[in-house]
Amino acid sequence: MKIYIIGIGLIGGSMALDIKTLYPDATVYGIDSNETHLQEALDLGVVDAGAQIDNLSDADFVILSVPVDVALTLLPKVLDAIGDNSIVFEVGSTKAPICEAVTNHPKRRNFIATHPIAGTEFSGPSAAIKGLFEGKTNIICEVERTAFKLQEKALELFKAIGMRIRYMDPKAHDKHIAYVSHLSHISAFMLGKTVINKEKHEQDIFDMAGSGFESTVRLAKSSPAMWTPIFKQNKVQVIETLEEYISNLTQFKDLLIKEDYNAIFEEMESVNRIKEILNGMNVKK
Amino acid sequence: MKIYIIGIGLIGGSMALDIKTLYPDATVYGIDSNETHLQEALDLGVVDAGAQIDNLSDADFVILSVPVDVALTLLPKVLDAIGDNSIVFEVGSTKAPICEAVTNHPKRRNFIATHPIAGTEFSGPSAAIKGLFEGKTNIICEVERTAFKLQEKALELFKAIGMRIRYMDPKAHDKHIAYVSHLSHISAFMLGKTVINKEKHEQDIFDMAGSGFESTVRLAKSSPAMWTPIFKQNKVQVIETLEEYISNLTQFKDLLIKEDYNAIFEEMESVNRIKEILNGMNVKK
Known part of the structure; x- marks a missing residue:
């Protein structure tokens, strides 16, 4: 299993740590515009290797955990780069703008809009902690717009890291x-x-x-x-x-x-x- | 050593627990207008026995830990009732009104105005916890108005329960x-x-x-x-x-x-x- 995490901070990094524990065979790749953060994530063992957007075609999961303004421009590019069986999720604290940004994208069905209600006041790869999502709520928006098989794949991961799921409209x-x-x-x-x-x-x-x-x-x-x-x-x-x-x-x-x-x-x-x-x-x- | 605690809630109760640990020979008496609280404090072992204001003449320490409006009217009565070697301290979150209320009291020198910066959002005897004051700041106001020997006695207790002392003017x-x-x-x-x-x-x-x-x-x-x-x-x-x-x-x-x-x-x-x-x-x- 190949997992790509774009933006290896508190949320992306913590997901990486849980995934590495749950799926020892998974390879977790980190993509970060901040070279220092990427190196830090490698040194801390949060990710196994660095990668680029161009490498996403064989991704099982892509986790987009970047500031919400960056996500708006980056998500369409990520969807362009992935394969047909890849599932992308974005974890930002606003959901209407990101859903709107990809509403007509040909790979909209490979995207699932989520907001894991978890975190601390810290940021960067060193803020990543194991078990952050245990017992927390993950809000999923516009679930009907994600391909059913890919929904299942994503839900399996969310449940494995201990999250409760709640479905909501992005505006609500x-x-x-x-x-x-x-x-x-x-x-x-x-x-x-x-x-x-x-x-x-x-x-x-x-x-x-x-x-x-x-x-x-x-x-x-x-x-x-x-x-x-x-x-x-x-x-x-x-x-x-x-x-x-x-x-x-x-x-x-x-x-x-x-x-x-x-x-x-x-x-x-x-x-x-x-x-x-x-x-x-x-x-x- | 005889300690009287008037108002056995979070602050008074936690002081009682620390005092009982530090001074096994001390007897801690509870005074509370709320009979249920007093009984609860007895049942929990926070205090050893109930008492009345009239009993204060042989007190070593009197801790007044009641809402600050009650303290204004109760402190003069407490000072009237204590002996010459008793030291009374009050622990409320405002200090100018209480200092003002006893400024001309004949036993002003038996009173030390304090504010232990410690607590939780809970209240009542069941909120009392051991070690609450460890490493916390105790603000003492108008220290020069307390008899020196009684200051020493109070400071010894504050230090024994782990508090750092800071002196301030009540208005500041x-x-x-x-x-x-x-x-x-x-x-x-x-x-x-x-x-x-x-x-x-x-x-x-x-x-x-x-x-x-x-x-x-x-x-x-x-x-x-x-x-x-x-x-x-x-x-x-x-x-x-x-x-x-x-x-x-x-x-x-x-x-x-x-x-x-x-x-x-x-x-x-x-x-x-x-x-x-x-x-x-x-x-x-």
Whole structure:
């Protein structure tokens, strides 16, 4: 089995590690425009050898795990280069633009649009970890547009690495993910900015910040190169989530100004059921 | 050694557990207006026996770990009840109001104002955990107003449970903590509210939310009974942090509307140094 991974970062690299464990006979090839990353992936044993887009004709799987703007231009070229039995999947955090980009491609049926809801705030080949996808959800969009035999092949791999499958329309995906992922990133980045700007003497942050701040701001470590094109592609939905978030924060601030502490208590109490929601998430991990 | 803990929740209960481990001869008494909590603390072995405020005259240590509004009225009564060699400390997340409340109390020198920067999003006696304070910072305010011998006694205990000490003015404490703790809580509560309000079908949240959302929203599980009086007491500072946070979010939204993706990239990149700040925190844990 020949697997090509284009973009060997956190997601692509972690998939490579799981595949190498599950399928010892598989050869995993890495393709990366960043020579240093490719060399690092080879040194770490994340991939077995380097390759080029031209080599894809004999691929069983091609995993496209690059920033979402790069994916838009690269996926058509990848589909041009693969063989009839190759299955390509792309793993970005927006799904409508990529589905649209290949909607009329003659090899559309060799492509499956996915979003594995897994990751950390780190990036690059050294961020790759085994078992990252165990118990996580993989959202598959427009599944009916992928050839049935190739769907089966892809599903077998997703299940082997431990993922739960959920099917969604690409636009619904992009709308929902703006709330549960994209907004969290902006909220963390702007929290980090607010605190950094205020605290001229960083030692104050070091000493007074506890695990609560650390948890809330964690996503502000994420890669701007990865996230800028996500916000660009999902602009309309992200702006909507930001407007609602800002409106809720402003309302909370106004309650403080009015000193309506009963309402503040009730606001927090009504959000407390996030406990059950998060527990529901954890049960399924 | 006799230790009285008033309010046996996460902080008081965790202190009790550490004290019982470090000083096997100590007797830890629990005082709690909530009978169920007191019984739970007894059943869990967090405290050895129940007690009343009237019993405090022979106390070596009194730990006041109640919501900050309750502390304001309770601390003067506690100081009235203790003996000359007792040392009382209070552990709330605001320090100026409590210092002010006892500034002219005849037993002011038996009180030490502290804020252990430690905790989780859980509350009640069952949330108590051993070793919670290991490597964490304890902020002490107005240390010069505590009798020197009693300072020494308190510091010995704080060091025994593994805490690093930092001295601060109460007003500076309240200003800084608004940024690194209080704002994080509001940001998490309002993120939770925004997502819950939007997602009528909760299954969508369950399935699509990953560890990033979970981390960012974690503090929204916190107790409204604990946090409402904190926001009330630190109202002016908290409103200021909220205004800056809302302004930063609005500016980010405006960059998206203007499609200025270079500026968005730079915004995120400049906040990325939160990595080093958080690493700095972790080094000291």
